[in-house]
Amino acid sequence: MKELLLIAIGSALVNNVVLSQFLGLCPFLGVSKNVKTSAGMGAAVIFVITIAAFATSVIYKGILVGLHLEFLQTIVFILVIAALVQFVEMFLKKSMPALYEALGVYLPLITTNCAVLGVALTNVQKEYNILESVINGVGISVGFTIAIVMLAGVRERIENNDVPYSFKGSPIVLITSGLMAIAFFGFSGLIK
Numbered sequence: 624m625k626e627l628l629l630i631a632i633g634s635a636l637v638n639n640v641v642l643s644q645f646l647g648l649c650p651f652l653g654v655s656k657n658v659k660t661s662a663g664m665g666a667a668v669i670f671v672i673t674i675a676a677f678a679t680s681v682i683y684k685g686i687l688v689g690l691h692l693e694f695l696q697t698i699v700f701i702l703v704i705a706a707l708v709q710f711v712e713m714f715l716k717k718s719m720p721a722l723y724e725a726l727g728v729y730l731p732l733i734t735t736n737c738a739v740l741g742v743a744l745t746n747v748q749k750e751y752n753i754l755e756s757v758i759n760g761v762g763i764s765v766g767f768t769i770a771i772v773m774l775a776g777v778r779e780r781i782e783n784n785d786v787p788y789s790f791k792g793s794p795i796v797l798i799t800s801g802l803m804a805i806a807f808f809g810f811s812g813l814i815k
Contacts, residue, residue: 632762632813665767671708679696680743704740781795
């Protein structure tokens with residue numbers, strides 16, 4: 624139990640996928656203009672990464688290792704992730720059209736989100752079992768959601784304040800992201 628908790632905390636805070644590993648920057652910077660949309664993106668990423676971590680772990684251990692086809696892991700993982708994103712896209716389009724419209728092009732971009740594939744490959748590299756893989760996936764996706772919602776909150780406040788002209792737009796977002804990464808570096812002392 625302690626090891627599972629350490630995996631979750633480590634993947635969410637200490638090795639935050641966006642602020643420490645710099646994976647998933649496209650939706651992190653593109654969808655973080657308001658908190659509500661960011662939370663929706665975070666929920667979609669939590670669903671996709673958690674299910675992808677489970678499915679890729681089962682497929683890797685149950686099929687690829689058994690047939691000595693480990694070299695196909697990246698291609699198989701990409702196909703599984705693409706199918707999951709299509710499922711999420713159809714679900715949101717049918718049941719939450721406002722969120723679907725707000726996420727726009729960034730929703731299908733979850734397929735190319737390096738964070739999703741990174742979780743699957745990290746689980747294989749660290750030789751996690753299926754439960755550890757799912758916990759790692761949940762931790763990483765929760766860390767992504769924390770980071771994107773925090774950035775969205777800061778961006779909403781920046782929007783209403785005077786920012787020097789040369790810092791408006793992307794420069795202030797990148798500076799804010801850098802400061803958040805420095806702040807998250809403080810979590811590195813949590814786990815040895």
